[in-house]
Amino acid sequence: MGKSGIDKARRARLDILREAALHRHVAARLPEGFNGRWTRRQWAHVSLFATLAALVAAIVPGFSDSRHADGIAPAQARTTLALSLPPLSVAKLRGHAGDSWQIVHVERGQTLGSLFEDMDLPAATMHQLLEQPGAKQALTRMKPGTELAFDLPVDGKLRAFRFDRDETHRVEYTFDGDKLTEKVIERPTESRTVVISGTVGKSLFHSARKLGLSGGAINTLTDDIFKYDIDFNEDVASNDRFSVVVEQTWRDGELIRTGPVQAATFTVGGKLHSGFRFERNGKAEYFTADGRPLKKSFIRMPIPYARLTSSFGSRRHPVLGTVRQHKGVDYGASTGTPIMAAGDARVQFVGWKGGYGRAVILDHGRGYTTLYGHMSRFGEIKQGQKIPQGKVIGYVGMTGLATGPHLHYEFRINGVHRNPLSITMPPPEPLNGAALAQFRSQTSNALARIQSVEKVIYADAGAPPKKNKKA
Numbered sequence: 001m002g003k004s005g006i007d008k009a010r011r012a013r014l015d016i017l018r019e020a021a022l023h024r025h026v027a028a029r030l031p032e033g034f035n036g037r038w039t040r041r042q043w044a045h046v047s048l049f050a051t052l053a054a055l056v057a058a059i060v061p062g063f064s065d066s067r068h069a070d071g072i073a074p075a076q077a078r079t080t081l082a083l084s085l086p087p088l089s090v091a092k093l094r095g096h097a098g099d100s101w102q103i104v105h106v107e108r109g110q111t112l113g114s115l116f117e118d119m120d121l122p123a124a125t126m127h128q129l130l131e132q133p134g135a136k137q138a139l140t141r142m143k144p145g146t147e148l149a150f151d152l153p154v155d156g157k158l159r160a161f162r163f164d165r166d167e168t169h170r171v172e173y174t175f176d177g178d179k180l181t182e183k184v185i186e187r188p189t190e191s192r193t194v195v196i197s198g199t200v201g202k203s204l205f206h207s208a209r210k211l212g213l214s215g216g217a218i219n220t221l222t223d224d225i226f227k228y229d230i231d232f233n234e235d236v237a238s239n240d241r242f243s244v245v246v247e248q249t250w251r252d253g254e255l256i257r258t259g260p261v262q263a264a265t266f267t268v269g270g271k272l273h274s275g276f277r278f279e280r281n282g283k284a285e286y287f288t289a290d291g292r293p294l295k296k297s298f299i300r301m302p303i304p305y306a307r308l309t310s311s312f313g314s315r316r317h318p319v320l321g322t323v324r325q326h327k328g329v330d331y332g333a334s335t336g337t338p339i340m341a342a343g344d345a346r347v348q349f350v351g352w353k354g355g356y357g358r359a360v361i362l363d364h365g366r367g368y369t370t371l372y373g374h375m376s377r378f379g380e381i382k383q384g385q386k387i388p389q390g391k392v393i394g395y396v397g398m399t400g401l402a403t404g405p406h407l408h409y410e411f412r413i414n415g416v417h418r419n420p421l422s423i424t425m426p427p428p429e430p431l432n433g434a435a436l437a438q439f440r441s442q443t444s445n446a447l448a449r450i451q452s453v454e455k456v457i458y459a460d461a462g463a464p465p466k467k468n469k470k471a
């Protein structure tokens, strides 16, 4: 940008600031991209959730223990009171009366240096800031979205600068010539365990997002907890309902973080499915109410959106033309479709294997192995590596003896080929002993309580729920 360009930008900025100073209503506009805080209308709604939160926090005491494992400081106060309607004070958002705060959100690739340059502020001022022991670390490694505030009066000289050192500390520096005064503002957070409940509507994702569930939490429902019991493409209807227990962290009336799904229910066609989070050997898993893992030892079909094109048993080989046993099943899918590990495993073989072309063999322990053939390319795996169920091990192709792109999948027990579509898969290890006792104490009655919460929301829980009214 040339000198005249900078002048122009500077003049434009000063005009805006002057305008703001002359007409306070201009300043009263909320900052652009304002989305973190809730409107009054949303606050009115939250009182419903807050009431439910109180209910759950009071009756599911076990969940309050689990957050220690999530790394959330146990010292944080747990609020179980209903939320009151906070004043939406513009003065509070913008600083104080008579000031001229500009709020900036750091964009990807932006540094403090480039920001200062964009705002036409002297580098010396920035260095003055970076010399402060409490500022350097936070300001040199800023994530996109980080909020910074500049107090820029009409004369264009930086009067004060504000940033968040961490989640609970906001730091404000006031410039007075060469002197900088630091003020640290404590911003306490509150954790609340809430039940978020809704109906599927037109789209589970959209309905759940509207209720404040994160994309990650929704994925937990569809990919971790209910994946084995509910077909989200086929089974779910608009009036089916879900309830999710999560811990939310709030600060100044702003939801800043949502923890993992602690418990969830999904009612599909009147049938209730439920899952509870519990850490076994330091690893979080989801279990049924009686402590059996929701995750199966093996996924029945290690490939999404495929059709069975050749089943297990005798058939004429499509390439060789001879009749022989087909020792696996074939799934037709387009080249590049990801192939997942059917179960937790150790990678036994990755490479070219005769007619199988590019193939992977996984050892799942207890005598179980699986083979995946004709891949176009491999996933990021190497021999000997331990991988979790669902890990992408390769992509559909037609290498080796194949007439078209498909996955050839074999399932062996102690070296003997079995039909993966008809054998009874080994059940995963249930919780037992001390772990089961701990699980029970954490989740006891939780399901019943979610149901009582649903009764509050739907009034007619059991019968088809009435349409979830959106205000």
Ligand SMILES: [Zn+2]
Pocket (backbone or CB within 6 Å): 310, 326, 328, 329, 330, 407, 408, 409
């Ligand atoms: Zn085959």
